[in-house]
Amino acid sequence: MGKTRSAQDAGGLTAFTDVVYLSDKPEMPAEIRRLFRHKKVSSCLLPLDRYDQIRTRPDLVGTVLVDAEGLDIAQDQRLGRIIESLERDNLSILLLTQRIRRPVRSFSLISSEGSFSMSNTVGSISPDDLWARICINLSDRKNENSGIAAKAPAPVSLTERLRQSHPADQPQPEGAFVDGLKEQLRLAGLVQRDFLPAQLPNSAEVRWAATFQPAEWVSGDIYDIARIDEQHIGFYVADAVGHSVPAALLTIFVKQALQMRQTTGNSYRIFTPAEVVKNLNQRMTGQKLSGHQFVTCCYCLLNVKTRQLTLARAGHPYPILLRQGEPPRQLEARGSLLGIFENAEFTQEFVQLQPGDRLLLYSDGAESLIGRLHDKEGFRYTEEFLALTDASITEIVDRLTEMAAHREIKPAELDDLTIIGLQLP
Incomplete structure (x- = not known):
């Protein structure tokens, strides 16, 4: 885990890869390589025009990062076709449109300003935010043979805080919390249907x-x-x-x-x-x-x-x-x-x-x-x-x-x- 390779040089995907980085650039940004090494994530670099290599073995892909930084409006049709094709194979996609602007020195939860952006018109997000999004995608692409080691960084959960605030000899509220969360989601679904x-x-x-x-x-x-x-x-x-x-x-x-x-x-x-x-x-x-x-x-x-x-x-x-x-x-x-x-x-x-x-x-x-x-x-x-x-x-x-x-x-x-x-x- 944690190794970055070129799928093009290796003749395509031959083993499960947590992150496939699609880009017309000759290499990944250094900060992203550091992130992958730090988190022990397997990754590979693939040219945009070779994205079909992913579609031949989608079962070997955890998530896809599409590097659109520097692409102009004349290329949006090409980018759209690539994303549509990958989505048809139920692949999880992250679209990156700006580079990380500063070195990644810490992987703790930090401010989201100034480090990484996923849209040319939105505020930037931190490497931790990027990592959390990658892990969400990876959780949906578990491979039986890969045993993905990546786990999303997260602060102490609400359930854990509830456990810490109640003595061990008292009934724990996890069940009530989960039931309450389910009810909130059910009501959210009803509210969404009201917009139909x-x-x-x-x-x-x-x-x-x-x-x-x-x-x-x-x-x-x-x-x-x-x-x-x-x-x-x-x-x-x-x-x-x-x-x-x-x-x-x-x-x-x-x-x-x-x-x-x-x-x-x-x-x-x-x-x-x-x-x-x-x-x-x-x-x-x-x-x-x-x-x-x-x-x-x-x-x-x-x-x-x-x-x-x-x-x-x-x-x-x-x-x-x-x-x-x-x-x-x-x-x-x-x-x-x-x-x-x-x-x-x-x-x-x-x-x-x-x-x-x-x-x-x-x-x-x-x-x-x-x-x-x-x-x-x-x-x-x-x-x-x-x-x-x-x-x-x-x-x-x-x-x-x-x-x-x-x-x-x-x-x-x-x-x-x-x-x-x-x-x-």
Whole structure:
């Protein structure tokens, strides 16, 4: 443990590696190498354009650090493709956009100012914070043969403080504390659901279906379907990196920051989908969010009178159009992840829907049910999904939800599941 090597020189990954450092630079920053040596973490350096070596053996990777320091806006599409590919393999990712600015002299808990940054618009974090984030990722990628030795640095836990404050002959409060924590998480999940649509805007022009299944008490996904005016409906699915409480908090920010229209006095202007995701990205980068947080999103605008659909995508799975007598079709639009580049640009696509058309918008937790992107064959749908393509949108969403509940997956592959769909009469 604690050794750093070049996976390229070694001919790829051959043994479990706690941290794979992806970078176009010839070596890791000295401070990060010191951190890994101090914590006895195995690591390797891999060029960005060789990231496919990770995908060939994702089981040998604990977490991936992507060094984006120095990359300009022209390269954000490349970076987005790399991160999307790694996420499809359920790999934990940390995105690094600035170098450590001073030597690491101490690994005790220290101030988070001035040492390390994970976003070009956020405050810096300490090496201890970086180490804690690495360990959180490693805890989700335990390998039976590796016996990962890394353990997250942490102050004395609340449970330990409670134990110290109670004599040994008195009942210990751990059980009550855990029960209370579970209840708080349960209530947090209920609060998050309050931010979802109370009812779907079904009408004679369009029918809707939706499912929202958190992997834990709370979800890193969020969606909305909102009637903007009599003629337009805006809808989206957004997916914050990771799941559980940190990702759930970010979804609430997304819900509040995403604006579908601008009202001035008695008039209003509906934002185009490209404007919606661009404005959301600027809100995220301008908010100075701490850590390595980023979001994928696909936002669509439907004109229920003309049946024209306009969409913009930010690193999110492509929506799928189902049309009678035709194979499923992915609706492609270019756009990078949200929260990385302040001046990122997003394109939008137009689709003229027809009577009977159905559209699926989903988070990456549903990808294994619908299909996978293969390097040589492109996107290939599952047989189970193809068997559903003639069904109504309600039947499709219900069946996918049922399939998700009964699929056998590893704990590390557990992810939030969100699907929304529409159908034109």
